[in-house]
Amino acid sequence: MTTPAARIEDQDVAALVRDQLPPLDGVRPVGRVELSRPTTAIDSSRLGIGFETLDRRMFTAESVYPHLSRLGAKWARVQTGWSRCETERGRYDFAWLDEIVDSLAAAGVATMFSVTFGNELYMPDVPHESAVGYVPVYYDGAVPAWTAFVQALAAHYRGRVGHWEVWNEPNIPQFWHPAPVSGRDYAELTRITARAVRYEIPDATIIGGATSLADPAFLVDALRAGLADSIDAFSFHPYQMVPEHNLQNMHDVLRRLLDEHSPDRRIALYQGENGCPSQLSGHHDDWLGMYTMDQVVQAKWIARRFLADLKVGFDKVFYFHAADLMERPYRQAGDKVNAPVMMGLIHGGSYEPKYSFEVARRVCHLFDERTRRTELMCLFTERDPAVPQRSTLMAAPYVATFERDGAPLFAYWLAEDPQQRARPATIDAELWWDDRLTLDRPVLLDLLTGDVYAVDQPTDPTGVPDRADWRTRGIRYRLPLTDYPVVLTDASVVAGLDGSWRYR
Known part of the structure; x- marks a missing residue:
């Protein structure tokens, strides 16, 4: 008789993680979320x-x-x-x-x-x-x-x-x-x-x-x-x-x-x-x-x-x-x-x-009920015209925007078949959020690894959009792009998850 355990594939998960989830490029690692909150604490x-x-x-x-x-x-x-x-x-x-x-x-x-x-x-x-x-x-x-x-x-x-x-x-x-x-x-x-x-x-x-x-x-x-x-x-x-x-x-x-x-x-x-x-x-x-x-x-x-x-x-x-x-x-x-x-x-x-x-x-x-779905602006562009077929693909990530505790959340990813195991890349993201929301300390949360990265500077060092260009209405960042969701938000949101991570 076949036991239940015998039906489970023997996978080297650590090797799979190393291969499919390398550290993200273009952002600075600052910690990792280790959750401690029980389900009963979520309303x-x-x-x-x-x-x-x-x-x-x-x-x-x-x-x-x-x-x-x-x-x-x-x-x-x-x-x-x-x-x-x-x-x-x-x-x-x-x-x-x-x-x-x-x-x-x-x-x-x-x-x-x-x-x-x-x-x-x-x-x-x-x-x-x-x-x-x-x-x-x-x-x-x-x-x-x-x-x-x-x-x-x-x-x-x-x-x-x-x-x-x-x-x-x-x-x-x-x-x-x-x-x-x-x-x-x-x-x-x-x-x-x-x-x-x-x-x-x-x-x-x-x-x-x-x-x-x-x-x-x-x-x-x-x-x-x-x-x-x-x-x-x-x-x-x-x-x-x-x-x-x-x-x-x-x-x-x-x-x-x-x-x-x-x-x-x-x-x-x-x-x-x-x-x-x-x-x-x-x-x-x-x-x-x-x-x-x-x-x-x-x-x-x-x-x-x-x-x-x-x-x-x-x-x-x-x-x-x-x-x-x-x-x-x-x-x-x-x-x-x-x-x-x-x-x-x-x-x-x-x-x-x-x-x-x-x-x-x-x-x-x-993404409990404290996080609410909110339409915010998120425009992706690829700044490498030498590879137009890649640019077309990269310019259309899937985006879901939210707000939590007065901060915006931008979740985005490349919506290919996940079995393709697309390699991470980088892309320009132009973001806009209401002035009722604040993003003073932008961080990127990798939902697959729990790693937190500081997003140090917008692409424009002044952080101020060029209003002379009618196409520009938000703040532009150069961000990693993966085939799974990463979330750009304020450090306060991540700290509020009651985990061991602290912004530094």
């Missing part, structure tokens, strides 16, 4: 973590809670597992869920339930006891049983769980059986489920969708069948190897459709599940189009994913998953056993953090 955040599949016991939750108490993600998506809660008709065992919800709360993390999947007590043809993907609306007698279960679940967690998502990826056959995918039938399932939850928790936040990718056709079918009347938020899972690819368009299309079908009440929009493997082979998710994955590439992807989602404007953002899913066979609908899911921030089996864990931790601590 609120849009950022969350996947904590699914415990209905199938696919990882050991007790080994993960200590890590979540340091991570800084404030939400966890948890599947409720009808099949595990009701193993005898009409009798419910919520003890295993109590342990999860209470342990997450102790770690400073709020639970969002994903109420999903079937029960072999009411679905005699399911091939496995977890009944993954089997939908109660297609079975005689299953809907009353499902309604009773959901209502009992809501009564039990009243006051502890306020966010309730209905089903998982109902728009693909892997999670919608035994009938063909149907937006109208999904809307009916959501109506039934939402009514049962709100009977016990009238102010519950009901999340619909949880769709694989954006799938506007499925959403339109569901909205025309009344989905908007049942939900307060809509979530979707835009998996892709280049995180930024078409993301704004997907967000805006879904935003428009939700607004058109709910003109008097804004329905929130979540990025509800998204992950990236830390190795090339031996896992379920090679369908993503991978050719050179490792722990450092995964860490780059995660930093880009979080910041792109925050830039686009999602109301909540979830990374999938806290830990690798490899302790039990991984199943979707049907009887096929899939390879493990190796997208965790934490290694399955050993439960040691991957390189990506500290990277995600830096992002969670810096």
